[in-house]
Amino acid sequence: MSDQAIKVAVLAGDGIGPEVMTEAIRVLERVAELRNLSFEFDHQLVGGAAIDAAGCPLPDATVAACEAAGAILFGSVGGPKWEHLPPNDQPERGALLPLRKKFGLFANLRPSICLPALTHASPVRPDLIKDGFDVLCVRELTGGLYFGQPKFRKEEEGDILAVDTMVYRKSEIERIAHVGFQAAMTRDKRLTSVDKANVLENSILWRETVNEIAKQYPEVTVNHLYVDNAAMQLIRDAPNFDVLLTENLFGDILSDEMAMIAGSLGMLASASLGQTSGNGLYFGMFEPSGGSAPDLAGQGVANPIAQILSAALMLRFSFGLETEAKMIENAVAAAIADGFRTGDIMTDDASLRQVGTKEMGEAILSRISA
Ligand SMILES: NC(=O)c1ccc[n+]([C@@H]2O[C@H](COP(=O)([O-])OP(=O)(O)OC[C@H]3O[C@@H](n4cnc5c(N)ncnc54)[C@H](O)[C@@H]3O)[C@@H](O)[C@H]2O)c1
Ligand SMILES: CC(C)[C@H](C(=O)O)[C@@H](O)C(=O)O
Numbered sequence: 576m577s578d579q580a581i582k583v584a585v586l587a588g589d590g591i592g593p594e595v596m597t598e599a600i601r602v603l604e605r606v607a608e609l610r611n612l613s614f615e616f617d618h619q620l621v622g623g624a625a626i627d628a629a630g631c632p633l634p635d636a637t638v639a640a641c642e643a644a645g646a647i648l649f650g651s652v653g654g655p656k657w658e659h660l661p662p663n664d665q666p667e668r669g670a671l672l673p674l675r676k677k678f679g680l681f682a683n684l685r686p687s688i689c690l691p692a693l694t695h696a697s698p699v700r701p702d703l704i705k706d707g708f709d710v711l712c713v714r715e716l717t718g719g720l721y722f723g724q725p726k727f728r729k730e731e732e733g734d735i736l737a738v739d740t741m742v743y744r745k746s747e748i749e750r751i752a753h754v755g756f757q758a759a760m761t762r763d764k765r766l767t768s769v770d771k772a773n774v775l776e777n778s779i780l781w782r783e784t785v786n787e788i789a790k791q792y793p794e795v796t797v798n799h800l801y802v803d804n805a806a807m808q809l810i811r812d813a814p815n816f817d818v819l820l821t822e823n824l825f826g827d828i829l830s831d832e833m834a835m836i837a838g839s840l841g842m843l844a845s846a847s848l849g850q851t852s853g854n855g856l857y858f859g860m861f862e863p864s865g866g867s868a869p870d871l872a873g874q875g876v877a878n879p880i881a882q883i884l885s886a887a888l889m890l891r892f893s894f895g896l897e898t899e900a901k902m903i904e905n906a907v908a909a910a911i912a913d914g915f916r917t918g919d920i921m922t923d924d925a926s927l928r929q930v931g932t933k934e935m936g937e938a939i940l941s942r943i944s945a
């Protein structure tokens with residue numbers, strides 16, 4: 576056993592969050608057993624669950640646990656039960672966004688990987704994604720319309736006015752562009768920057784800045800797409816993308832689209848990272864890209880893979896445990912190759928076996944080998 580336990584703040588949250596989190600923790604425990612590691616999981620309330628139990632979506636104890644940990648493993652928050660609350664008291668604007676901002680988690684990596692065995696689960700024609708694909712969405716996470724001020728609603732001249740403000744500083748674009756280019760350098764060295772530079776001031780600055788940063792990465796081929804065209808090109812030819820770099824709201828939308836082209840939102844993990852602490856490791860929050868899936872919650876049928884792969888990203892980015900991260904990713908691929916499918920990725924094929932959340936977790940953890 577290693578001397579020091581690896582401290583993780585576990586924020587399972589709402590809806591399917593606790594169900595898929597249980598499987599991710601079991602997978603991590605299995606890795607710990609095989610690799611002589613020790614995890615210390617600090618389970619804390621967040622989102623609707625925290626509103627119900629403690630009266631606010633992000634209790635001080637939760638923030639303190641995150642500060643004391645090396646990483647946050649996050650489930651999902653939100654749901655119809657809390658939608659009547661004032662916007663800033665709801666789980667999303669009261670907990671998730673403040674966590675991203677507080678910890679400076681500006682870089683959101685969403686690896687959209689379509690395993691060849693899953694091409695038939697995609698609503699896109701199989702011949703368009705024959706051998707699967709691997710696209711990395713690098714989404715800016717702490718700027719843009721989500722956080723720009725002013726943001727308000729008021730009555731004016733007998734009407735109602737709602738204002739959100741899209742703001743990007745050049746420095747914010749520079750730092751996320753570096754993340755995108757550095758990722759491209761470890762991959763196929765192709766980067767597509769997505770904006771709306773034919774309309775938005777923000778996007779004009781975005782495009783200019785990306786072109787400037789590109790000069791520092793001469794090996795990377797850069798192209799620019801307007802977001803509407805990008806949404807279309809992804810459906811037409813997802814395998815043709817390598818790294819897709821974009822701002823907060825466009826990344827939110829395109830990453831759900833990419834997840835579905837790859838088979839299901841239930842497969843898309845994410846890593847939200849701040850600045851590296853200098854040793855190549857990052858404090859980060861790791862969470863499925865999808866939400867609390869109120870339509871599935873409580874039924875034991877949600878796909879736990881996005882949560883499990885998020886745990887693998889946590890091992891890689893926050894703790895430098897590359898071998899262990901790969902063990903999890905290989906076990907997921909093996910469970911899929913062996914025909915295990917939750918409902919969201921099930922197709923009409925007698926050789927496949929439809930399973931629930933727990934059985935999928937078991938199929939994965941029994942395939943983890945040292
Ligand atoms: N990170 C987060 O905490 C997060 C992310 C997205 C949405 N949300 C919140 O979740 C709530 C529900 O939002 P929504 O319905 O728009 O989006 P959602 O992502 O929860 O669900 C969208 C669709 O994807 C499916 N889906 C999502 N995850 C799945 C999984 N693991 N397995 C199988 N199917 C899965 C759902 O069943 C649903 O059909 C809202 O309150 C929203 O704000 C939270
Ligand atoms: C729940 C919501 C605030 C969040 C976002 O828009 O960033 C989610 O959709 C995501 O993709 O992580």
Ligand SMILES: [Mg+2]
Binds near residue numbers: 827828831864
């Ligand atoms: Mg989203």
